[in-house]
Amino acid sequence: MSSIHPELHPLKSTLRSIHESLANFRPLALRPxxxxSSTEALTNQESEDAQWLQQENIPGLKQLRDSVRLDLEVLERFLNDPDSVNLPPLSTNAPYLIAVWNEVLSAPPSIVSILRSFSFVSGAPQKTIPVKVDVVADSGRQWIRVNTIKNTRILAEFREIDSYLTDSEDEDDSEQGPTLAQTEFDNSVLRMGRSLIAAGRANPIDTATGPKPPSITIRLTRLNPCEPGEDDPRIAQTIECLGAMGIDVELGERAGVEIPAPYVAPQAFALTQLVPTTNINLDLSVLIALVSDLTHAPLPASVEEAHSRFAAPPHPRESKLAHKEQYDGDSKEARALTSQVLQEMLQEMGKGGLFQELHARLLPFLNESRPLQFWTTAEARQRFVRIVTKIGGPGEKRRAEVLFESPNILPAAAEAQFWADSRYPQGFIPLLPVRIYPEETPASEGAPVRAQFFRAMEKTCRDILALETPSATASQKGAERVLYSNNGYRRNPDSxxxxxxxxxxxxxxxxxQSMLWGAQHGWTTLTANKTSVKALLREVKAARVAGRLAEEGTQEDETVQKEAAAIWLLDPRSLAEGARERALAQTF
Structure with missing residues (x-):
């Protein structure tokens, strides 16, 4: 069968290879x-749902794979049909799809999207014009468009243009009506170039120096200005005009030696190779978890006991209606705390609860010369103390009292007070005391050598906090809005x-602020706030796309990133002792 239309068989083989590569293709981008160590990660280790830290799929990648599959199926059916020997060669989109795939492999990272349409408004009346971009690369800074027009096709355009010009010259000037003859040099390739320029101007990207249109590259895979017998000078003129517009023109298909092999992302390096640093940066969510009754109290013996631990006994219908607001509030709190204690039970059955996880991960550091130390910000401590004072139970308040260094409490007494009534033995983790950073904001100078992600994280945090700094020229009215609430009463910062x-x-x-301290020192930030971690990752990505990150990272950075964890994520644990005591009191 390979003797039937032999020119199509290489295309079929290439399409099949591309389709297989697209199934496992991942962009060349490091996983953060x-x-x-959250319950979700424990229960979904084999699931794609647990891969939220992986690079997001490139928009348009599935569309490209589907297009390759459809073209491949049509081509295979045609070549497998014995009657096709008597048919003309099949018209296929394979050359275009192959060229787009080669650009995906060769484009500067990171790739933002594939086969995407942008638009601009033109004409009177105004009309929205869509423009296709095959590859949006370099974090959005470069647009790549593939065009597979042949010399024969553009020469046909020229002949049509010539015919209009000849017809207009044959007409008597005094009787000449509307004409299709060109007043300036133009063709379909130039129109495509002008549309890309207009769309780029209408869709600029944010950069460190302000919005700028992306650079535009057009690859003309089959247009050759020096083709023997088809070397019309207007082909070269077309290419020159594109360059004059500011478009980078690439001629011919990419040579095999310049096309990188498809990158398949490793599946299991992050959790197995990342390790925490010996200094651990704690945010507010983890300070709460460290003293929480959920972390220390004996676990329920069953799921039923877990549900009853925080739930008040059923009320008569009249009581529910009379105290609906309080009942609903208690019920929501009970459901939230029950969910957290079930997570703690699941962690214990799997690889350990909060302290078990810390112990397992940090045990290798306990006998090293560098001591294991925990740090937090002054503001996180202040907020922590206010929260525990307001809603903490007796045991939670007792632990909070000795969590930080105190001149009135000896270290041995602090240890005994913190671990009293805990299901863990005293000193299970050398946690005390949690140290407080000396400044409100760490200085940017003198930072240690860190992996690229730490530097990107620090720069992003500083940029976010810079927006929160009040201007020195703020009006008195603006200052009053900070000091007073909407009803005119002075605000209480403690509440x-x-x-x-x-x-x-x-x-x-x-x-x-907490994340900034960890990033600036190159220390692991321990947090139970997945929402904030996801939001920070989005901000880092946006800063990279906007060109605000000076990323001079090399291959060495990949090795460093695989060793030091920038962020360590745990399940949240709320203060629960008060709710447990209230539920117990209402039982009797």
Whole structure:
């Protein structure tokens, strides 16, 4: 069968290879150095749902694979049909698809999207014009368009243009009506170039120096200005005009030696190779978890006992209606705490609860010359103390009292007080005391040598916090809005909820401040706030796309990233002792 239309068989073989490569293709981008020890990661280790830290799939990659599959199926059916020997060669989209795939492999990272349409508004009346871009690369800074037009095709355009010109010359000038003859040099390739330029101007990208249109590359895979017998000078003129527009023109298909092999992302390096640093940076969510009754109290013996631990006994219908607001509030709290204690039970059955996980991960450091130390910010401590004072139970308040260094409590007494009534033995983790950073914001100078992600994380955190700094020229009215609430009463800072940042509504300033300290020192940040971690990753990605990160990282950075975890994610544990005591009291 290979003797039937032999020119199509190489295309079929190449399409099949591309289709197989697309199934496992991952962009060449490092997975963030984040340890995920949450229950979700434990229960979904084999599931794609647990891969939230992996590079997101490139938009358009599935569309490209589907297009390759459809073209491959049509080509195989045609070549497998014995009657096709009597048919003309099949018209196939394979050359275009192959060229796009080669650009995907060769484009500068990171690739933002494939086969994407942009638009611009033109004409009067205004009309929205869609423009296709085959590969959006270099974090959005470069657009690549593939065009497979042949010399024969563009020569046909020229002949048609010539015919219009000849017809107009044959007409009597005094009687000449509308004509299709060109007033300036133009063809389909130039129109495509002008559309790309217009779309780029209408869709600029944010850069460190302001919005700029992306650079544009057009690859003309089958257009040759020096083709014998088809070397019309207007082909070369077309290419020159594209260059004059500011478009980078590449001629011919990419040579095999310049096309990188498809990159298949490793599946299991992150969790097995990442290790915490000997200094651990703690945010507010983990300070709460360290003293929580959920972390220390004996675990329920069954799921039923877990459900009854925080749930008040059923009320008569009249009581529910009379105290609906309080009942609903208690019920929501009970459900949330029950979910957390079930997570703790699952962790114990799997690889350990919070302290078990810390013990297992940090045990190798316990006998090293460098001591294991835990750190947090002054603001995180202040917020922690306010929260525990307001809603903590007796045991939670007792642990909070000795969590930080105190001149009035000896270290041995602090240890005994912290681990009293805990299901873990005293000193299970050398946790005390949690140290406080000396400054509100770490200085950018003098930072140690760190992997690329730590540097990107630090720069992003600083940029977010810079937006929160009040201007020195702020008006008195603006200052009053900070000091007074909407009803005119003076605000009480001790009762204020943490405000979200201007950059991202899912990030609070004190959380970003905590992450900044860890990133600046190159220390692992321990957190139970997955929402904030995801939001920070989005901000890092946005900063990279906008060109705000000076990424001079090399292959050596990959090795460093695989060793030091920048963020270590745990399940949240709320203060629960008060709710457990209330539920127990209502039982009797």
């Amino acid at each position: 150095p984040i340890l995920d 204020e909820r943490a405000t979200v940042t201007r950059a991202n509504a899912r990030l609070t300033a004190h959380t970003v």
